[in-house]
Amino acid sequence: MKKERLKSALLGFLIILNFVLGSRILIEKKLWPTGYNFFSNIGNLRITKLYENIVNYFTDDDQYEIQVLNPEKILLNTGDQTTRISLNPNDSAFKDITAETDEILKMAFSAPAEMIVKIDKEELYSALSVQSVYLSYARKYSVDLFEQLLGADADNQIIPEETEFSDIVISYSANGSRCNIYIADFDSDSYYRISVNRDCEKLRELCDERVEKNDYNVENVINYSFDLKFDQPFGSQKTTLNPLIQVYSTTSPMPVIEAVNLIMEDGENINETIINNILQIFDINASTMRRYTEAGGTLVFVENNATLKIDRNGFLEYTAMDTGMELSDSENSEYSDIMNLTAITSEINKALGNSEAMYLSQSDDINTINFDYMVMGTRVVIETDYISSGVSAKVENGRLVSYRQLIRHYDVKSETAAPSEFFTALDNAIAQYSEFMNEINIKKMYIGYNDDGNVGDKYANWIVEVDNVIVGE
Amino acid sequence: MLKKLLSIMFISVALMAALPISGYAFGNTISLYETGNSTNIIYIKRPESHSASTSDKTYTISAVGEQGTKVKVYRYNPSTGNCGLIKNETYIGASGLYSVVVDLTSDSNIFVVTAESGKGSQAVRIDIDKIKQSTIDKLKNVTVTIRNFLW
Numbered sequence: 001m002k003k004e005r006l007k008s009a010l011l012g013f014l015i016i017l018n019f020v021l022g023s024r025i026l027i028e029k030k031l032w033p034t035g036y037n038f039f040s041n042i043g044n045l046r047i048t049k050l051y052e053n054i055v056n057y058f059t060d061d062d063q064y065e066i067q068v069l070n071p072e073k074i075l076l077n078t079g080d081q082t083t084r085i086s087l088n089p090n091d092s093a094f095k096d097i098t099a100e101t102d103e104i105l106k107m108a109f110s111a112p113a114e115m116i117v118k119i120d121k122e123e124l125y126s127a128l129s130v131q132s133v134y135l136s137y138a139r140k141y142s143v144d145l146f147e148q149l150l151g152a153d154a155d156n157q158i159i160p161e162e163t164e165f166s167d168i169v170i171s172y173s174a175n176g177s178r179c180n181i182y183i184a185d186f187d188s189d190s191y192y193r194i195s196v197n198r199d200c201e202k203l204r205e206l207c208d209e210r211v212e213k214n215d216y217n218v219e220n221v222i223n224y225s226f227d228l229k230f231d232q233p234f235g236s237q238k239t240t241l242n243p244l245i246q247v248y249s250t251t252s253p254m255p256v257i258e259a260v261n262l263i264m265e266d267g268e269n270i271n272e273t274i275i276n277n278i279l280q281i282f283d284i285n286a287s288t289m290r291r292y293t294e295a296g297g298t299l300v301f302v303e304n305n306a307t308l309k310i311d312r313n314g315f316l317e318y319t320a321m322d323t324g325m326e327l328s329d330s331e332n333s334e335y336s337d338i339m340n341l342t343a344i345t346s347e348i349n350k351a352l353g354n355s356e357a358m359y360l361s362q363s364d365d366i367n368t369i370n371f372d373y374m375v376m377g378t379r380v381v382i383e384t385d386y387i388s389s390g391v392s393a394k395v396e397n398g399r400l401v402s403y404r405q406l407i408r409h410y411d412v413k414s415e416t417a418a419p420s421e422f423f424t425a426l427d428n429a430i431a432q433y434s435e436f437m438n439e440i441n442i443k444k445m446y447i448g449y450n451d452d453g454n455v456g457d458k459y460a461n462w463i464v465e466v467d468n469v470i471v472g473e
Numbered sequence: 474m475l476k477k478l479l480s481i482m483f484i485s486v487a488l489m490a491a492l493p494i495s496g497y498a499f500g501n502t503i504s505l506y507e508t509g510n511s512t513n514i515i516y517i518k519r520p521e522s523h524s525a526s527t528s529d530k531t532y533t534i535s536a537v538g539e540q541g542t543k544v545k546v547y548r549y550n551p552s553t554g555n556c557g558l559i560k561n562e563t564y565i566g567a568s569g570l571y572s573v574v575v576d577l578t579s580d581s582n583i584f585v586v587t588a589e590s591g592k593g594s595q596a597v598r599i600d601i602d603k604i605k606q607s608t609i610d611k612l613k614n615v616t617v618t619i620r621n622f623l624w
């Protein structure tokens with residue numbers, strides 16, 4: 001009798017386990033082609049979403065999130081150059097300050113038309129010379145995209161649609177009772193001020209708190225290029241710097257990082273588990289695809305509609321044969337493309353177990369979406385012959401046409417090295433052009449890690465982006 | 474004897490002739506009234522009028538000049554009546570841009586920026602006055618009041 005009960009209990013346990021594991025495979029692993037059969041509809045059920053939310057809560061999927069709206073740098077302007085400080089996303093105060101600035105921006109971008117005024121450049125500079133927060137974004141946003149990412153209700157917006165910006169300043173009064181938001185589009189020389197009826201006391205407190213914590217060094221001063229008038233040519237001056245480039249009087253040592261290729265197992269063999277996970281993300285059916293290895297060890301997976309290549313250096317390339325992989329059947333906009341691609345890249349990073357921070361970065365055309373790696377709050381600038389971003393994807397009409405990623409993880413080492421001084425880096429960069437140039441304008445200058453595509457140690461150094469070179473006779 | 478005299482004269486003439494080309498090197502101390510022998514070696518961008526007032530602890534002087542120009546910064550010391558070297562020589566690079574941060578240790582600070590190149594030498598006096606933050610706040614209030622009045 002006792003044995004029978006034990007058998008029944010064991011059978012019952014196995015049946016329950018069957019359902020639990022079966023549902024996990026169906027729901028989590030997504031073994032169906034998108035839009036194909038009834039299993040895909042399970043994924044859209046409210047109960048499934050609830051289940052996913054519960055699982056996500058315990059597995060901490062946030063670590064694979066890609067930042068689409070975070071500034072890459074914040075400058076806290078105090079009114080003095082000596083006490084002005086620069087924060088990167090690794091700073092302890094960064095998250096709280098951006099959470100507050102996002103709320104303020106949400107209100108600003110939903111502000112009625114009468115609160116928005118076109119201003120001149122000098123007013124923007126004045127705002128940067130008093131107590132204010134300068135938000136420097138890694139890419140330019142259109143007004144529409146920025147509003148959508150913020151979740152702002154922008155019916156009353158009068159900022160022209162074609163405005164694109166990567167620089168925002170929020171200034172607040174000494175007691176934090178008023179705040180103004182400045183939007184700068186340097187390309188079209190258009191600047192806007194939005195006044196919001198919101199108490200900026202909390203932002204002021206957060207900034208004051210962070211500024212007080214800072215260790216001052218009178219030798220370590222940050223000036224904007226416009227402070228030093230380097231943005232204005234004079235006489236025989238050949239070089240101009242864009243007005244908001246920060247000129248640092250000294251540089252601090254930064255950790256050395258090591259680029260690791262996650263595709264290789266023990267540095268010898270390609271990790272097959274990772275490959276299988278990636279194939280699923282691109283809807284490539286492992287049972288019907290054709291697989292072969294190219295000379296050099298690149299794995300190639302061919303299906304009717306797409307080819308996926310993964311080389312031994314960690315370069316992944318998906319190319320659609322026809323119209324591409326459908327990303328969304330409901331919406332077709334830059335916003336939805338970015339969000340859908342964010343999900344794909346997060347899935348790939350999750351499959352790799354790679355929690356390296358990534359952010360939405362600048363791309364050359366509207367159909368290309370780029371993400372880049374960020375280590376300890378510092379950009380990794382990828383410069384190879386085959387890719388110049390961590391991820392570069394092409395989306396046309398809501399369909400993924402190509403997806404390329406240099407799969408990397410960066411280990412932070414205990415060793416540090418100081419980047420060269422600002423003017424040394426600038427002079428070295430310009431020296432490459434000085435033989436034939438007449439005038440040169442520097443678009444951006446910032447400290448980043450340069451990754452040439454090879455694994456191994458990477459050192460932080462100045463990245464100089466040249467905007468315009470006028471060649472002399 | 475005549476040979477020696479001629480040699481000395483020759484050397485003296487050669488040195489005199491070379492002076493405008495090489496300039497004369499500014500030492501560790503210079504006079505506040507030093508001007509050099511040229512006016513177009515370096516152009517001070519900040520402060521544009523060669524004088525400024527600030528409540529900050531430091532001031533950043535910026536300038537432009539030709540590549541290879543040697544720049545030094547001196548601070549006037551009222552007790553000695555001379556200017557002592559505070560920033561050693563820096564050579565302007567390919568960008569042609571130069572900036573230096575100086576401490577504002579007293580209410581009235583006088584600096585001399587010197588520049589030397591193959592074209593000659595130049596010394597520029599820069600006066601930076603330190604004012605209290607409260608004075609700046611008062612001035613800002615006055616500005617706001619006038620603005621409000623005008624509008």
